[in-house]
Amino acid sequence: MNKENAFSNIVPIFDFPIEYSNSLLYKDVIKNTLKKILPNRLFNEFDERERCEDLKLHMDEMLPLITSVPGVVYCDEVPCHMSFFVFSKYRSNAFKFFFEMISRWLVPGKRLNVVLIYAADFRLPTLSNDAYTVCEVMLKIEEKEELEEIQRNLPIIETELRLGMGSSYYARRILEIKGLLADEKTVAIHENIAYLLNRLPNFFQHDILSETQHVLVMCRDDFKASRGCRHMSRIICFHYLFRKSIRDALKKSPKKRHLHVKLFKSKVNLQGEKRVVLGVVVGINFLSDKEVFEERHLLTAIQHYVPTAKSLENSFFVNRRGSEDIASLYLEVEKSDGSQFTTEEIRVLQRQLGDDLKDRIEPLMHPVFMPCNEEEIMRNILSLSNQIKYLRDIPQVFISFDRQSYTDLFFTIILVRVIKPESVKIDEMFKRSHTYLEYIHDRCKTVGYLRRKYAKEATVFRVRLRKEQFLRKDHSIDLYKARQAVVTELNRVVGEVRDYNGGMISKQNELLSALRELLENEVDYDELLLENFFYSLNPVIMRTVLDPEALKTLFLMLHTTLQKGFVGEEKFALNIRVEPNYAYVMITSEELSFKDEIAQAINKFHLHSTELATAFVKTYGIRGIGYIYRCDDALKQREFCQTIQDCVDSLAQKAEEEAVVVS
Numbered sequence: 001m002n003k004e005n006a007f008s009n010i011v012p013i014f015d016f017p018i019e020y021s022n023s024l025l026y027k028d029v030i031k032n033t034l035k036k037i038l039p040n041r042l043f044n045e046f047d048e049r050e051r052c053e054d055l056k057l058h059m060d061e062m063l064p065l066i067t068s069v070p071g072v073v074y075c076d077e078v079p080c081h082m083s084f085f086v087f088s089k090y091r092s093n094a095f096k097f098f099f100e101m102i103s104r105w106l107v108p109g110k111r112l113n114v115v116l117i118y119a120a121d122f123r124l125p126t127l128s129n130d131a132y133t134v135c136e137v138m139l140k141i142e143e144k145e146e147l148e149e150i151q152r153n154l155p156i157i158e159t160e161l162r163l164g165m166g167s168s169y170y171a172r173r174i175l176e177i178k179g180l181l182a183d184e185k186t187v188a189i190h191e192n193i194a195y196l197l198n199r200l201p202n203f204f205q206h207d208i209l210s211e212t213q214h215v216l217v218m219c220r221d222d223f224k225a226s227r228g229c230r231h232m233s234r235i236i237c238f239h240y241l242f243r244k245s246i247r248d249a250l251k252k253s254p255k256k257r258h259l260h261v262k263l264f265k266s267k268v269n270l271q272g273e274k275r276v277v278l279g280v281v282v283g284i285n286f287l288s289d290k291e292v293f294e295e296r297h298l299l300t301a302i303q304h305y306v307p308t309a310k311s312l313e314n315s316f317f318v319n320r321r322g323s324e325d326i327a328s329l330y331l332e333v334e335k336s337d338g339s340q341f342t343t344e345e346i347r348v349l350q351r352q353l354g355d356d357l358k359d360r361i362e363p364l365m366h367p368v369f370m371p372c373n374e375e376e377i378m379r380n381i382l383s384l385s386n387q388i389k390y391l392r393d394i395p396q397v398f399i400s401f402d403r404q405s406y407t408d409l410f411f412t413i414i415l416v417r418v419i420k421p422e423s424v425k426i427d428e429m430f431k432r433s434h435t436y437l438e439y440i441h442d443r444c445k446t447v448g449y450l451r452r453k454y455a456k457e458a459t460v461f462r463v464r465l466r467k468e469q470f471l472r473k474d475h476s477i478d479l480y481k482a483r484q485a486v487v488t489e490l491n492r493v494v495g496e497v498r499d500y501n502g503g504m505i506s507k508q509n510e511l512l513s514a515l516r517e518l519l520e521n522e523v524d525y526d527e528l529l530l531e532n533f534f535y536s537l538n539p540v541i542m543r544t545v546l547d548p549e550a551l552k553t554l555f556l557m558l559h560t561t562l563q564k565g566f567v568g569e570e571k572f573a574l575n576i577r578v579e580p581n582y583a584y585v586m587i588t589s590e591e592l593s594f595k596d597e598i599a600q601a602i603n604k605f606h607l608h609s610t611e612l613a614t615a616f617v618k619t620y621g622i623r624g625i626g627y628i629y630r631c632d633d634a635l636k637q638r639e640f641c642q643t644i645q646d647c648v649d650s651l652a653q654k655a656e657e658e659a660v661v662v663s
Contacts, residue, residue, distance in 0.1 A: 013090075013121040013131060030120050033134050037067050037085045056127045064088030064165040066158045078147055081115065083138045088165040090131035095119040097164050097171040101157055102137045107149045108209055113140045149206070156210045159321045160217065174217050185229055186216060192233040203241065211240040218317055231266045235281065238262050239319055239328040242283025246326050250285060256590070257361075259284045261354045263346055268312065268332065277312055277332040278341050282357065286325045290364045294318075297360045297475075298331050301353060304473075306345055308335045359528050359619070362475035377414065381458045384416035384500055385447045388456055391418055395497045399486060401479055402462055409467045409477070410440075411486050412460070415494070416447065419455045426459045426494065433493040437486065438464040473528045480505060507544035508534075514548040515555070522552070525559055526619075533558060533617050533626075542613040546628065550582050554615065554626045557586040562622065571655040574648050576641050583629040583637040585644050588622050594651050595625055601647040602627075605640065 010027045038059075065087040084102050088094065098119075103112050116138035123131055141147050164171035193212050197204045215236050216224070224232060242260045249258045260283040268277050280302070284293060295316040302309045315332035335341065384396040395417035402410040415426065430439040440462040448456040463486060470482040487499050499506065512534050519525055533555055537543050557575045564573070572594070577584040587598065595616065602612070613628040629640050 009124065009126045011123045011125060013123065026120060029118070030122055030134060033085065033118075033136060034087065036069065037065060037087060038062075059127070060089075064162050066161050066165075068154070078144050079140060079142045080147075081138055081140055082150075083116070083136055086133070086135045086161065086165060088133055090121055090133050091165065091168060093168070094133050094165050094171075095135050097174075098135050098161065099137055101161055101164070101174075102139070105213075106139075106153055106157055107146055108153070108213075110146075112146070113142065114138070115140050152207050153210050155321060156214050159214070163217075170217075174213075185224060185232075188229040189216070189232050189236070192229060193236065196233075196237065204237075208236070208240045211243070212236050214321075215239060215319060218319065220314060223314065223317075226269045228267070231268075231279075234264060234266070235279070235330055238281040239283070239330070242281065242328050243319075243326055246283055246285050250326075253590075255287070257285065257287060257358055259354050259358055261350065261357070263350050263353075265341070265346075266332075268315075275312075275334065276340050277315075277334050278309075278346070280329075280331045280333060282329045282331075284327055284329070284357070284361075286327065286361075288363075289323065289325075292362045292364060293327065293329070293357075293360075295329075295331060297362060298329060298357070299333070301356045301360050301473075302333055302349065304356065305348055305352065306335070306341065308337055308339075309333045310336050355526075356473070359473045359526075360475065372412075377412075377460060380414050381416065381447055381460075384414060385456055385458065387498070387500065388416060388418060388450070391420075391450060391454060393418065395494060396500050397487075397490060397497045398500050399483060399502065401483070404467060404477065407466060407468070408464045409470070409479075409482050410462050410464050411483065412442075412462050413486075413490070414458060414460050415497070416456060416458045418450060419457045426461065429493050435489055435493050436465060437489050437493070440464060472531070478531075480509065484509060504540075504544060511544060511546065511548060511551070515551050518548055518552045519555070523556060523559060525555075529559075529562075529617065529619055530555065532619065533615055536615045536617055538614050538616075539609045541609070542628075545610070546613060550584075550628050553577065553579075553582070554584050554586065554628055557584060558588070558615075558617065558624050558626060561586055561588045561624065562619070572648050572652050574645065576645070578634075578637050578641065581630065581632050583627075583631060583640055585627040585629075585641060586624060587626070587644070587648060588624040589651075590622055594648075595623070597651060598625065598644060598647050601643050602640075604643075 010030050012026045012030065014026075065085075067085050069083045069085065086094075086098050099114075099117065103114050104110075106112060114137060116136065118137075119133065119135040121131055121133050123129065141150070160174050164174050190209075190212060193204075193208055197206065197208060216232075219232075242262075245260060246258045249256075262281040264279050266277060266279050268275050280298065282298065286293075295311060298316075299309070299311050310333060312332040312334055316330065318327055318329050320327035380398045384398055387393070387396045395415055397416075398414040400412050402412045404410065417423075426444075427439055427441055430437070442460040442462065444457060444459045446455045447458045450456065465482065465485070467477055467482070470478045470485075472478055483502070483505065487497075487502060490497055512531075515534065516530070519530070534543065534551070537546070537551075557577065561573050561575055572587060572589045575584075575586040587594070607629075611630050613630075615624075615626045617624045617626075627644070629637065631637055631640070
């Protein structure tokens, strides 16, 4: 289906007959308007073989479509004319809402000069029976200040138009807020904002009026009714300041995470009862469109420091416009025991909550599809069977991660054992044990005999367990911990078993536990940082053979560097420590490329895999790389450290030269 076939059959919705003499003129105007605002790809992608439903689906996904000709970013001379268009599903009196928003609120408080108005309701019978509306409002822009105000306000107006064009409720609410006729509280809020605008012009510009309108439209009526004017004004101001600050920061560091937190006590009147709550405002930027940050993430972070904290019902909202990468959030919390937050609790939250929240942003992951590998299962059964040679041998198990659902983890388990007269079926053991593991049977077969009498039985099954207890702060799943939980529960349900493929994992857990014990009374560290540090160690064998004291030393160097940050305009921080049997180096930077260049410098030493351990950690927008050089030769240690020092100095000088060129 081509463009002409799809849109040539346009039927205006008029009271007079279709054969009215001006009907063709109206059809041509509608068609030309659609050609002007709809992208060509919407039509070019379809040919005669495509179905009308596909074209309709593509088109409806875009609606309501709001655009301007010429775009405001290209119109930089005055006087000029600018047309604003909307194409949407039909809604009664939608044009009136569109006209009011464009003519009155693109520049708040001033009625703009409208030189052309056009609107039409019509159908596209070739595509569907739905009714559509297309509108055009042309303005004459006579002053440069008007143009600049339109450029600032249009993104917010577009967001409100998308809400109002599809819903008469939102249209009424938006115009009601903007009208400010019947709502005394809203008037008072605007007066507070106007007072701040005049008193603190260095912090607030006129676009805070648009921010005020946007937040008031987003908030529920009962939310505004139960909170005072000052309370609402503070919420609006912090949202505005955080969003403004993040926009400015992104101009300098567009690939860095920026996050601001503000806590303040306030009173809320709920059903005649005044309750003291803690308001939490967060401003944050997203580094990709696959990141999620919601109420549960914020509340979990607060509960990490105040376990009795709970959210106030219907107090949470997110201020994120369209697909922009900046969001501001608001949540009110109180204690479940009715007590108030202490000054010390608020101080701890204000100091530590920001860094904690950066780790709790959840990345959306695509589900993994991996069919069962029968050949691998049979090979593992054979390997386990070969391990059982005597009647006294304990059962052998092979545990592998299978898949995950939204709420659960699944592990595939192969268990090979000797069947004796008193043996009980595996599924019966699970039924009797009241375990939290759900047993899912696959198969059971005999794979050999001992003494030609006792069968060796292989049972293949899956277990399902809830994954919420294995989620880390950043909402990644700790599969090592989940797997260890399965092993522990198997030992309880089935009896003592040998974890055939878990030897390396067990050794790693032992070393990590030993490291935790050493750090327990040494420093207040971040558990997520410690785990990321440990599991980044390469080569992997180093996670089992390194001295815990050596790991402790390198981790404390990382922790100290992150706490101090960078001095002045420096791009790198280097920390070196030498002991009789080890040389330690920790480098931190905001750059991306330094890792490969340092690795090339170290390669000239041709070190064996057991001589050098490397850890690479990325946290809070900073990348840290650490080295543990296992060597008791002081000369070699000095040469190793000097090579890295020279490489870092060279990288720092190069970064300074690039900064000078850019400036």
